[in-house]
Amino acid sequence: MNSKDDSQSARRFWNSKTKALIPYVPGEQPRDRIRIKLNTNENPYAPAPEVMSALAEINSAELRLYPDPGSLELRQAISAYFGCKTDEVFVGNGSDEVLAMAFQAFFEPTGSGPAVQAITFPDVTYSFYLVYARYYNLNWRTIPLDENFQVPLSAFASPSGGIILANPNAPTGIALSLDAIAWLAGQDRNRLIIVDEAYVDFAEASAVALLGEYDNLLIIQTLSKSRALAGLRLGYALGAPALIEALERVRDSFNSYTVDRLAQTAGKAAFEASAWFEQSRRRIIASREKLADELRERHFTVLPSSANFLFVSPPGRSGLDFYRGLRQAGILVRHFKQSRVDAYVRISIGTEDDMDTLVRVIDEMLL
Ligand SMILES: *Cc1c(COP(=O)(O)O)cnc(C)c1O
Secondary structure (H helix, E strand, O other), X not given: OOOHHHHHHHHHHOOHHHHHOOOOOOOOOOOOOOOEEOOOOOOOOOOOHHHHHHHHOOOHHHHHOOOOOOOHHHHHHHHHHHOOOHHHEEEEOOHHHHXXXXXXXXXXXXXXXXXXXXXXXXXXXXXXXXXXHHHOOEOEEEEOXXXXXXXXXXXXXXXXXXXXXXXXXXOOOOOOOHHHHHHHHHHOOOOOEEEEOOOHHHOOOOHHHHOOOOOOEEEEEEOOOOOOOOOOOOEEEEOOHHHHHHHHHHHOXXXXXXXXXXXXXXXXXXXXXXXXXXXXXXXXXXXXXXHHHHHHHOOOEEOOOOOOEEEEEOOOOOHHHHHHHHHHOOEEOEOOOOHHHOOOEEEEOOOHHHHHHHHHHHHHHHO
């Protein structure tokens, strides 16, 4: 085998683009002493039993065959769920992949013509947007959230080359109303707005209701959070057929089989498991509200969350210190170093037992 030095020296094969990359850093998947994992907004409950039985029924001989590149049955299940047409649905290997394809499909790279307008997103949001904007060499611009971490709508209305918003936003959990999204979409119908609804099932309403009226909206959702299938890697986009066609063109220029047979089968079952879905999201919302009350009683600052996590700042301690204290006690949450939010930690909503343990540990820490 190569010595370490040799393996480093093989970096000489990196091209200039690879050298310049600033990759996204996902939350840890720890193997050690963590008892309670509340750092990546996974669902604390097992997926729907319908999903598990659909997987169990897969005939292993079928894995010999490539999957349907168009994921037709899965897209039919998704369109039936939303009451839209199948050609208004695109599916991909997690919504991160769908987002990446949307960045490629809809925005011009810098240097491709005169003054490319910037794609715009908030300064505090899902950090993958900046990673993709750089990766695809796009002109981008951030607009600061206001002092209450709200999206300043009028600033977003000013001319730009496109808008991407997580709604509810991450890591704040704060949601914009449908009226706000509709207003923004109506400001310039020649500008595309991508709404990343990774957490919308824990919120009031989805912008899917606006799709009939605005063909400049693309909505992206995932099965990773509300459907408890982060390990399966399935995400999807909903929008006008021509937007979906653009995503298909990008996908088919890269990898025709982004969604495998297991994911197509399990994903379809997930959309049919409505009783499980309703129960699990209600349970998580109830736990979120209970934890928010308990933390406010303990003088935490708790941002109003419409997601499956809370963004909180502890009294009399830095965010980093609080993160470390919880970690010591075997509870893993997420801390972001960005200066605007470093007083906060993001706590994913776990089971009721997880939340009781968390509050007990906090009470011991604050003594
Ligand atoms: C979790 C998350 C995603 C990615 O979800 P996957 O489908 O697991 O790739 C996208 N956007 C936001 C805001 C998220 O929090």
